[in-house]
Each structure stands twice: as structure tokens, then as C-alpha cells.
Amino acid sequence: MNVTSMDVARVAKVSQATVSRVLNDNPNVSEEKRAAVLAAMEAVGYRPNVLAQGLRMRKTATIGVVVAGITNPFYPEALEAVGKQLERAGQRMVLWDSDRGGEEAALDAVQQGLVDGVIFTSVSEGSGTLDEALRLKAPIVLLNRGSINASCDQVTSNNFEGAAEAARYLYQIGHRRIGLLGGPLAARTARDRMDGFLHGLRELGQPVPDELICDALFTHEGGRMGVQELLDLDDPPTAVFCVNDFSAFGAVDGAREAGLDVPLQLSVVGYDDVAMAAWRSYQLTTVSQQLDAMSGRAVELLLRRVGRHEAPVRHDHFSGALVIRNTTAPPASQA
Amino acid sequence: MNVTSMDVARVAKVSQATVSRVLNDNPNVSEEKRAAVLAAMEAVGYRPNVLAQGLRMRKTATIGVVVAGITNPFYPEALEAVGKQLERAGQRMVLWDSDRGGEEAALDAVQQGLVDGVIFTSVSEGSGTLDEALRLKAPIVLLNRGSINASCDQVTSNNFEGAAEAARYLYQIGHRRIGLLGGPLAARTARDRMDGFLHGLRELGQPVPDELICDALFTHEGGRMGVQELLDLDDPPTAVFCVNDFSAFGAVDGAREAGLDVPLQLSVVGYDDVAMAAWRSYQLTTVSQQLDAMSGRAVELLLRRVGRHEAPVRHDHFSGALVIRNTTAPPASQA
DNA sequence: CTGAAAGCGCTTACAG
DNA sequence: CTGAAAGCGCTTACAG
Numbered sequence: 001m002n003v004t005s006m007d008v009a010r011v012a013k014v015s016q017a018t019v020s021r022v023l024n025d026n027p028n029v030s031e032e033k034r035a036a037v038l039a040a041m042e043a044v045g046y047r048p049n050v051l052a053q054g055l056r057m058r059k060t061a062t063i064g065v066v067v068a069g070i071t072n073p074f075y076p077e078a079l080e081a082v083g084k085q086l087e088r089a090g091q092r093m094v095l096w097d098s099d100r101g102g103e104e105a106a107l108d109a110v111q112q113g114l115v116d117g118v119i120f121t122s123v124s125e126g127s128g129t130l131d132e133a134l135r136l137k138a139p140i141v142l143l144n145r146g147s148i149n150a151s152c153d154q155v156t157s158n159n160f161e162g163a164a165e166a167a168r169y170l171y172q173i174g175h176r177r178i179g180l181l182g183g184p185l186a187a188r189t190a191r192d193r194m195d196g197f198l199h200g201l202r203e204l205g206q207p208v209p210d211e212l213i214c215d216a217l218f219t220h221e222g223g224r225m226g227v228q229e230l231l232d233l234d235d236p237p238t239a240v241f242c243v244n245d246f247s248a249f250g251a252v253d254g255a256r257e258a259g260l261d262v263p264l265q266l267s268v269v270g271y272d273d274v275a276m277a278a279w280r281s282y283q284l285t286t287v288s289q290q291l292d293a294m295s296g297r298a299v300e301l302l303l304r305r306v307g308r309h310e311a312p313v314r315h316d317h318f319s320g321a322l323v324i325r326n327t328t329a330p331p332a333s334q335a
Numbered sequence: 336m337n338v339t340s341m342d343v344a345r346v347a348k349v350s351q352a353t354v355s356r357v358l359n360d361n362p363n364v365s366e367e368k369r370a371a372v373l374a375a376m377e378a379v380g381y382r383p384n385v386l387a388q389g390l391r392m393r394k395t396a397t398i399g400v401v402v403a404g405i406t407n408p409f410y411p412e413a414l415e416a417v418g419k420q421l422e423r424a425g426q427r428m429v430l431w432d433s434d435r436g437g438e439e440a441a442l443d444a445v446q447q448g449l450v451d452g453v454i455f456t457s458v459s460e461g462s463g464t465l466d467e468a469l470r471l472k473a474p475i476v477l478l479n480r481g482s483i484n485a486s487c488d489q490v491t492s493n494n495f496e497g498a499a500e501a502a503r504y505l506y507q508i509g510h511r512r513i514g515l516l517g518g519p520l521a522a523r524t525a526r527d528r529m530d531g532f533l534h535g536l537r538e539l540g541q542p543v544p545d546e547l548i549c550d551a552l553f554t555h556e557g558g559r560m561g562v563q564e565l566l567d568l569d570d571p572p573t574a575v576f577c578v579n580d581f582s583a584f585g586a587v588d589g590a591r592e593a594g595l596d597v598p599l600q601l602s603v604v605g606y607d608d609v610a611m612a613a614w615r616s617y618q619l620t621t622v623s624q625q626l627d628a629m630s631g632r633a634v635e636l637l638l639r640r641v642g643r644h645e646a647p648v649r650h651d652h653f654s655g656a657l658v659i660r661n662t663t664a665p666p667a668s669q670a
Numbered sequence: 671c672t673g674a675a676a677g678c679g680c681t682t683a684c685a686g
Numbered sequence: 687c688t689g690a691a692a693g694c695g696c697t698t699a700c701a702g
Contacts, residue, residue, distance in 0.1 A: 002471075004694095004695055004696085005695070005696065006695080014672080014673090015672065015673045015674075016673090016695090016696085017672075017673060017674080017675095017697080017698080018671090018672065018673080020695095020696065020697055020698085021671095021672090021697090021698095023696090023697090024697075024698095026697095026698095028671055028672080029671070029672085030671060030672090033671085033672085045471075047443065047446045047447045048447065048695085048696075049390070049447060049448050049694085049695050049696070050444075050447040050448060050449045051386050051389045051390045051395065051447075051448050051449065051694085051695080051696090052390050052678090052694070052695035052696040052697090053695080053696055053697080054386045054678095054696090055384070055386045055387050055390055055677095055678050055679065055680090055694090055695080055696075056677080056678050056695080056696050056697050056698090057678085057696085057697070058678075060386065062429070062449075070411045070414055070415055070418075071411050071412065071415060071610065073408070073411075075411070076405045076406050076408075076410070076411050077406065079405055079430070080405055080406060080432070083405075083430075083432055083435065084435065087435050087436070092429055092431075092440070092444070092449075093429065093430055093431075094397070094427055094428065094429040094430070095414070095418075095428055095429070095430045096427075096428075097415070097418055100418065100419065100422050101422070105427070108382065109385070109427070111382045112382045112383065112384060112385040112386075113384050113385060113386050113679095114385045114386065114397075114427075136337075136380075220610075220614065224615075249614065249616075252615075252616065253614050253615035253616055254615075256615050256616065257615050275406065275555075279555065279584065279588050280559075280587075280588035280589075280591050280592050281584075281587065281588055281591065281616040281617060282616060339678095339679055339680085340679070340680065341679080349688080349689090350688065350689045350690075351679090351680085351689090351690095352681080352682080352688070352689060352690080352691095353687090353688065353689080355679095355680065355681055355682085356681090356682095356687095356688085358680090358681090359681075359682095361681095361682095363687055363688080364687070364688085365687060365688085368687080368688085383679085383680075384678085384679050384680065386678085386679080386680090387678070387679035387680040387681090387694090388679080388680055388681080389680090389694095390678090390679080390680075390693095390694050390695065390696090391679080391680050391681050391682085391693080391694050392680085392681070392694085393694075448695095
């Protein structure tokens with residue numbers, strides 16, 4: 001903030017332009033001058049002012065990321081994956097949480113030139129501001145949270161198919177009364193998983209009655225309350241599919257609180273395959289997502305768009321895989 | 336990035352300076368002009384360029400935060416707490432992970448004027464770069480990770496005392512052979528908790544033999560490996576204190592994998608009181624930190640320092656509290 | 671190869 | 687109250 005390229009120029013006895021040239025690896029600098037500049041930089045402890053560079057170059061080498069509730073264990077993993085890619089690409093990351101107005105803030109930031117682009121891992125469907133930013137050609141990609149309306153790059157799991165597979169699996173091991181713990185309908189991810197699950201069961205001639213469908217809000221507490229509601233039914237389900245792992249942990253915990261054994265008295269399946277899912281105390285059956293590959297793609301698409309805005313819109317799907325662990329078993333009646 | 340204050344000036348038929356004045360709520364603007372400018376801004380969809388403002392004002396309203404392994408459930412909670420405070424103060428947050436060179440990067444960023452200050456929730460003791468940044472008056476505060484050497488604002492829990500209390504509690508309910516699952520010695524937090532624990536037991540005439548001390552690396556996997564090592568001893572401990580919750584979950588899981596009942600055959604206590612600690616499947620006995628208060632203080636200290644660099648250095652301590660749940664019980668021999 | 675100069679988009683004394 | 691102008695720290699044509 002203190003020593004500028006001008007100072008360096010002074011001690012190196014060259015023009016400020018030359019300092020800038022060596023900074024930018026411009027070949028048009030003689031070896032002597034380059035050496036002198038490098039030495040001077042070292043001597044005075046020069047750090048280029050990133051703001052000034054950004055103002056001049058119209059880019060900042062920083063990318064915004066918005067998550068929805070960082071306390072959901074899915075997000076730290078997503079941030080780690082995205083962060084790794086961003087770091088590799090020499091980009092910084094600024095973080096927003098949509099639980100605290102992050103969506104708007106991020107959109108503002110791209111338009112203010114503070115970040116070169118943003119990755120949304122959460123979008124409220126039909127937000128006018130997103131559409132507007134897109135119209136203004138702001139580089140934006142949606143990761144793990146698609147949107148039908150928005151015409152921008154999107155990378156998602158095949159949530160519908162993954163959930164359908166989970167449905168088939170539960171049916172196949174003998175369950176006939178299966179509950180669904182859904183997520184916020186504003187989230188396309190939640191809707192796709194719910195739809196896929198419902199579809200899978202319907203195809204097997206096993207439609208899910210309304211009483212077996214609860215909203216678990218994507219959270220542990222939601223999952224916990226959700227199962228308890230289901231368990232209070234006159235004819236409770238023998239298995240429950242949760243729209244994400246976070247709420248599935250809640251469902252397992254809720255069932256255990258009610259004194260049930262998981263999976264012997266209730267099977268639970270989640271979605272995401274977060275690291276915790278493999279922990280001994282849960283060993284959750286779930287659907288895994290290719291988070292690293294997805295994050296890599298998202299960063300790649302975004303950076304491409306930061307370069308040339310006119311690239312055609314892409315929508316990439318990655319497949320998921322059912323990971324069978326120990327929260328699922330045939331229903332007690334069959335055991 | 337496109338429409339500038341010049342454009343606004345043009346349509347409002349005023350000078351660019353006047354546009355800037357209304358932007359900055361300068362009282363010296365007539366009501367008519369102000370209205371005209373506001374209308375023009377609206378009409379052209381103006382967003383001030385934050386980079387230019389930052390360059391001029393020498394501040395950016397963004398704060399850097401560095402965490403050590405965002406996958407540790409403590410960090411999302413810390414980020415949420417810090418983020419809430421930052422948001423309230425109108426500051427943005429850029430995030431770095433020290434697992435991927437974030438410490439250096441953040442230090443660079445303050446000096447490049449990219450962020451106004453940085454909150455470290457992780458510092459490698461004796462990093463020369465930190466000292467250098469401090470000498471250059473960079474606004475820096477250490478949150479939850481003190482350092483004896485660094486002369487900068489620090490806000491920490493009273494880790495030594497909290498750990499000593501955990502030790503006393505285990506002794507008091509009857510344990511005499513107690514293991515310690517430590518963390519990286521480079522982290523002052525880990526050292527203080529280890530020291531406090533060891534001290535507490537020593538005072539009770541119950542020094543901990545070396546064979547009962549393992550490093551659990553602050554991670555789930557570390558905790559899991561750590562207990563297994565302890566459990567393989569000829570005379571295994573009946574209780575174990577873990578230096579953070581993340582590794583304590585691992586310890587519980589490791590014990591369960593070994594077929595032990597927690598707490599009947601092994602008591603486990605953690606540190607942090609992360610949300611998960613209260614979940615049914617763990618119900619971990621642990622030491623809570625006043626994370627919200629600590630985060631608030633850290634932000635406050637940092638912002639104060641961003642304003643006037645010469646404020647005297649402060650080092651604030653917050654007390655912790657033992658939270659007794661269900662991973663602790665008297666040893667089997669006494670039950 | 672190198673320097674003087676313009677300009678990125680703002681803010682803020684400085685004169686009216 | 688208001689405008690013209692300087693300057694924040696860079697990059698990059700433009701002339702040599």
C-alpha cells in the first residue's frame with residue numbers, strides 16, 4: 001500500500017513503465033534493466049497494487065462463490081473442491097452465504113468489477129437480479145443447483161436419476177411403505193431428487209401417499225423433525241429417502257431418539273455422499289456426486305466465460321452412484 | 336463495469352463530481368440535482384466501480400479470513416459467526432485455507448491492498464511473513480489461535496483452563512487411566528489444551544504416562560487412528576480427552592469400530608462444542624467456546640485497527656464451559 | 671529496448 | 687451549491 005512502482009523505478013533508475021514491463025514479463029526489456037528492477041523490487045519490498053491492476057486490466061483474478069448455509073456439511077466439501085481448482089488457476093475466492101443476502105451481494109460484486117465471475121451453489125429460482133446480471137453478460141455458473149429459466153452455464157448431478165435409483169433399491173430389498181423427506185421447493189436440486197424418487201416408485205406401481213411426504217428443509221433439525229412426524233403416523237414407513245445427507249443424519253438421529261434401530265426398524269438413505277456419511281456412527285447409504293469433477297468443470301466453464309463472454313451456454317450433467325452402507329436393510333417383517 | 340459515473344453525469348446534466356457527491360452522501364448537493372442524479376443512476380443502471388473507489392480511498396471494505404482445513408466442522412461455524420459480524424459491518428469476506436497456502440496468500444493480499452485486514456483462525460507459529468506484515472502495520476487479528484511471539488490483537492478461549500476442567504471432571508467420576516489425543520504442536524490452541532489437560536491431572540497426582548499420549552492431527556481420521564492405538568495397549572485407558580471435537584468424533588467412531596460401547600467402556604471428551612456434538616449419534620461431552628462473542632470481538636478489533644493503526648495491542652480471553660453429555664461415564668470397574 | 675503520456679473510474683480539495 | 691482538475695497505482699499503445 002506504500003511502496004509503488006514509481007519508487008521501484010526511482011531506485012532502479014529506470015522509468016515506471018519499465019518496472020511495469022518486468023512485472024508483466026514483457027520481453028522488451030534488456031537483461032540489465034530487468035535485473036536492476038528485480039533487485040530494486042526486492043530492496044524496497046514492492047508489492048503491486050492489485051486494485052490498480054484490476055482497474056486498468058478490468059479483471060481481478062478473484063471469483064465469488066455463494067453457498068446456502070455453510071453449516072450444511074456439503075458446502076465445506078464443495079468449497080474445498082472449488083477452492084482447490086481456483087487456487088490452481090491463480091484465482092482468489094470471495095465467499096457469500098445466501099442465508100445472509102449473499103445472492104444479491106454477489107451479483108452486485110460482479111457488476112461492480114470486484115470479482116470476475118461467480119459460482120452459485122444455490123439460486124432462488126426466478127430471481128430477477130440473476131436474469132438481469134445474465135443479460136449484462138456477467139460471467140456466472142450454477143454448480144449443483146440448476147435452473148430451467150436462467151440461460152447460463154450449469155453443472156449438475158443427474159439428480160432425478162440418482163433419486164430414482166435409490167427408490168428402486170429400497171423397493172428391491174422389500175420396502176413397500178417408503179417416506180420422503182424433501183427439501184425447499186425453491187431449490188431445483190431438491191425438486192429433481194423428489195421428482196426422481198417419486199417417479200421411480202410410481203414406475204414400480206408403488207406411488208407414495210401424501211402423508212408420507214414431509215419437508216426436511218435440507219437440515220439436520222429438519223430431518224429429525226421430519227422422521228418423527230412420519231413415525232407418529234398410524235402406519236409409519238419402513239424406510240425413508242432424504243433429499244440430502246445433512247437431513248438424512250437428522251432422520252437417523254430422530255429415529256434413534258424414538259428408540260428405533262437403524263436400519264433394522266427403519267432404513268434411511270441420503271444424497272451427496274459427504275465424508276461424514278462414511279463415519280462409523282452413521283455409515284449412511286446415499287447417492288454420491290462427483291463433486292471434484294463437477295467443481296473442476298464449473299471453474300473451467302466460468303474462467304472460459306470470463307475470457308470471452310460469447311461462448312455458447314453449456315449445461316453439463318454428471319452421473320451419481322448409489323453407495324450402499326449400513327442404514328438400509330430389508331424391512332423387519334421380512335427379516 | 337460499463338456504465339460509469341460519467342455516464343450518469345451526462346444524463347443527469349451535472350458534473351461527474353456531483354454524481355460522486357450524491358454517491359457519498361455529501362450534504363453539499365441541492366435537492367434538485369440530487370434527485371436528478373438518483374433518477375439518472377436508476378435509469379442507466381449505475382453501479383459504482385469498487386476497484387476505483389478502493390484505489391482512491393485506500394480501502395476496500397473486504398476482510399480476509401484464513402481457516403485451516405474447512406472440512407473441520409469447527410470452521411464452518413466460525414465462518415458463519417465471523418461472516419455474520421462482517422456482513423453487519425458492511426464488509427465482504429475473502430476466504431483462504433492454510434492447507435493450500437492461504438496464510439501466505441492472505442498476507443500478500445493485505446499488502447497489496449486487496450483486503451483491508453485479515454483474521455487468522457490458524458497461524459503457524461513463527462512464520463516470518465506474519466512478523467513482517469505486522470511490522471508493516473498490516474491490520475491482523477488472531478482468532479482462536481494465539482501466538483506468543485506475534486505482537487498483534489488476539490482473541491482466544493482460555494484453552495488451558497478449559498482442558499484442565501475436563502481433566503478434573505474425568506478424574507472426579509473415577510477415571511485413573513486417561514489418554515490424550517493431541518493436535519499439531521505448531522498450533523498454540525492444541526498445545527494449550529494439551530498442557531492444561533496434563534497440568535490438571537498432574538495437580539491431582541495423576542500424571543499421564545507417555546504411552547497414553549497420541550497425536551490426532553485435529554481430524555476425524557486422526558482421532559480414529561489415535562484411539563485404536565491407545566486401545567491396543569496392554570493396559571488401555573478408560574477415558575480419553577481429545578483436543579478438538581472433530582478428532583473426538585473420530586475417537587468415538589474408532590472405539591465403536593473396535594466393538595466398544597461409549598461411554599460404558601470408554602469415555603470420550605472433546606473441545607469446541609460444535610453443533611454436531613449435540614447430535615443424538617454422538618452426544619459428545621465437550622468444552623464449549625463462546626464462538627459468537629469471540630468472533631464479534633475479533634471483527635471489532637480488526638475494524639478498529641483498520642481505522643487507526645496505532646491502537647494498543649489487545650489480547651482477549653473468553654472462558655469456556657464443560658458441557659456434559661453422554662460420551663462420559665464412570666469407568667466400567669466402578670459401574 | 672525505453673520513456674512520456676493517456677486513461678481505467680473514482681474522490682476530494684480548490685476555486686468560484 | 688457546483689465544476690474543473692489532480693491523483694490513487696497501474697498498463698499499454700505511441701513515438702522514438
